[in-house]
Amino acid sequence: MRPYKYKSTGIFFHYQRGERLKDFPSALEGILDKDNITYCDALYDFPPDSIYDIPPVPLSELYQVHSSLMVEQVKQTGSYEGVLYSVSGTLSAAEKVCLGKITNAFVFTGYGDHHAGRNFFGGGCYFNGAAIAAHIIKKTYSVKRIAVIDTDAHHGDGSWDIFENNPDVLYLCFCSGRSYEKNKNVNINVPNNINDKNYLDLAEKAFEKHINPHEPEIIFWNWGYDGTIGDYGDIGLTPEFHSMLALKIRRLAEEVCAGRLITVLCGGSRRDFAYKLIPKIIKVLAHLEDPT
Ligand SMILES: [Zn+2]
Numbered sequence: 001m002r003p004y005k006y007k008s009t010g011i012f013f014h015y016q017r018g019e020r021l022k023d024f025p026s027a028l029e030g031i032l033d034k035d036n037i038t039y040c041d042a043l044y045d046f047p048p049d050s051i052y053d054i055p056p057v058p059l060s061e062l063y064q065v066h067s068s069l070m071v072e073q074v075k076q077t078g079s080y081e082g083v084l085y086s087v088s089g090t091l092s093a094a095e096k097v098c099l100g101k102i103t104n105a106f107v108f109t110g111y112g113d114h115h116a117g118r119n120f121f122g123g124g125c126y127f128n129g130a131a132i133a134a135h136i137i138k139k140t141y142s143v144k145r146i147a148v149i150d151t152d153a154h155h156g157d158g159s160w161d162i163f164e165n166n167p168d169v170l171y172l173c174f175c176s177g178r179s180y181e182k183n184k185n186v187n188i189n190v191p192n193n194i195n196d197k198n199y200l201d202l203a204e205k206a207f208e209k210h211i212n213p214h215e216p217e218i219i220f221w222n223w224g225y226d227g228t229i230g231d232y233g234d235i236g237l238t239p240e241f242h243s244m245l246a247l248k249i250r251r252l253a254e255e256v257c258a259g260r261l262i263t264v265l266c267g268g269s270r271r272d273f274a275y276k277l278i279p280k281i282i283k284v285l286a287h288l289e290d291p292t
């Protein structure tokens, strides 16, 4: 285990279309002024008073993860620019973690990662931000072993496709599919109706069995809240569940990789949940307030 000292948490934000994140960044009041918070934002769609300090994604790297045909198809969707901002937030977070400028991060995205594969996309996902960031930090910062934890309610078919032949990346997907594994891609079956405690127990066991032995140098967490009671992937989780899971994953990262953790917002549609849950997750990441 590396010596661990928490330094700070990065928040990566871009202004975007849609209802879900309308309350942000103002809902981060009381968090952004803390000494251990680094706030990076990008402009998109309309320009409030903010500083563009998330560098764009190197486009050549997109083609290392996705086929050129797919990149062309995404360009036709009208979401291309917003998708690039989402990916650049994740990449920028990973680079700042690798450089030791921040310990962990929360990335606001407009589009998810995990239904974007090498040559297909769907379900509100266009490019796979965690996969692109993983690819670049492996190359640029000599990071070898990476873990991607996916707790969105649905199966990450795109991430599975991209990581399937890459034993350096452990992809751990919690979803309703059967439990099986192949080449460090691991699927953990989550019952369609589960309570908070049983999910947390399931996660703990899976982390011990798969993440710890992999000894990742950095962890990406594709966090979705769509499994919350009343959202579109409802599997019976309460809103309180998410900060408890965040604490477990933060502690896991502290135990195995010096706290290096990138939390990427994925599924979930409700604006009231976003307003309530995201600040709590960030407070956990930033050691400001642990759930009781
Ligand atoms: Zn989902």
Ligand SMILES: [Zn+2]
Binding pocket: 154, 155, 156, 173, 174, 175, 176, 177, 187, 188
């Ligand atoms: Zn899955």
